[in-house]
Amino acid sequence: MTIALLFPGQGSEEPEMGLALASADARAARLLALASDACAVDVRRAIERGGRAMTRTEVIQPAIVAVSLAVARALEDRGLVIDCVLGHSLGELTAACFALDVPDEDAIAIAASRGRAMAEAAATSPGGMLACATTPSTPGLVLAAHNAPDEHVLSGRHDALVAAERALAPHARRLAVAGAWHSRAMEPATAPLRAALGAMNGRAPRTTLISALDAREVVDGARAADVLVRGIVSPVRWVDALRAARHRGVSEMIVVAPARVVRSLARRTLGPSFPVRAVATPEDIESAK
Numbered sequence: 001m002t003i004a005l006l007f008p009g010q011g012s013e014e015p016e017m018g019l020a021l022a023s024a025d026a027r028a029a030r031l032l033a034l035a036s037d038a039c040a041v042d043v044r045r046a047i048e049r050g051g052r053a054m055t056r057t058e059v060i061q062p063a064i065v066a067v068s069l070a071v072a073r074a075l076e077d078r079g080l081v082i083d084c085v086l087g088h089s090l091g092e093l094t095a096a097c098f099a100l101d102v103p104d105e106d107a108i109a110i111a112a113s114r115g116r117a118m119a120e121a122a123a124t125s126p127g128g129m130l131a132c133a134t135t136p137s138t139p140g141l142v143l144a145a146h147n148a149p150d151e152h153v154l155s156g157r158h159d160a161l162v163a164a165e166r167a168l169a170p171h172a173r174r175l176a177v178a179g180a181w182h183s184r185a186m187e188p189a190t191a192p193l194r195a196a197l198g199a200m201n202g203r204a205p206r207t208t209l210i211s212a213l214d215a216r217e218v219v220d221g222a223r224a225a226d227v228l229v230r231g232i233v234s235p236v237r238w239v240d241a242l243r244a245a246r247h248r249g250v251s252e253m254i255v256v257a258p259a260r261v262v263r264s265l266a267r268r269t270l271g272p273s274f275p276v277r278a279v280a281t282p283e284d285i286e287s288a289k
Contacts, residue, residue: 099205153236
């Protein structure tokens with residue numbers, strides 16, 4: 001059996017994500033503490049309580065990376081052989097950090113820098129996102145993601161989103177996001193992100209890393225950094241990436257927490273017979289070995 005780990009992005013957050021593992025696993029607890037230090041918010045408490053802190057891009061991004069990386073590290077520590085990794089949007093950063101064996105401190109610092117830079121870009125160029133089954137030609141909107149065969153995400157100005165939502169009703173829904181992610185509105189965030197990615201220099205993947213930018217294998221740290229920078233202003237080709245992994249011989253996919261959204265997308269793309277599991281808790285991790 002050839003196993004791929006899937007890493008979720010912003011918008012996948014779930015109540016109490018990672019808390020059970022952090023209570024049982026010292027490394028998971030430390031990753032949440034690193035996220036707290038990086039964004040000056042008690043991330044563990046924010047996850048417990050929910051509320052406004054967990055809607056802030058500069059908080060939720062390092063929080064998700066911490067939770068996902070904790071689950072992936074725990075799976076590996078318990079002997080699971082991971083043959084391939086790929087990530088959706090923010091999850092591509094987590095996947096790259098895992099594959100390149102970037103130290104936890106650096107991984108969380110990069111995630112915090114990404115979150116801050118994107119939040120600042122969104123404040124300068126306000127916008128949002130819309131999920132729909134088709135890709136209409138609407139001025140002011142661009143394709144931000146192809147999530148599943150029946151789901152595209154558009155990104156752009158609020159007025160253009162309102163017009164598209166009306167035109168596509170009832171087959172479109174606004175997403176609860178704080179910016180026009182994966183569009184040129186994020187261009188100001190590219191330089192700060194590139195500066196933060198120095199920890200990837202000189203590193204080589206220890207497992208196959210497939211990019212959701214172009215569904216190609218990432219062969220070194222320099223290429224990973226380039227993919228991550230380009231990714232914040234380019235569409236997520238998630239369908240292509242999943243199919244590329246399957247074409248390479250992946251026979252099972254494990255989605256690390258927070259897993260619900262990405263698990264659904266994988267099942268819709270690969271079909272109900274393809275094995276896709278969610279792993280979040282210590283019990284899940286033990287059964288996945």
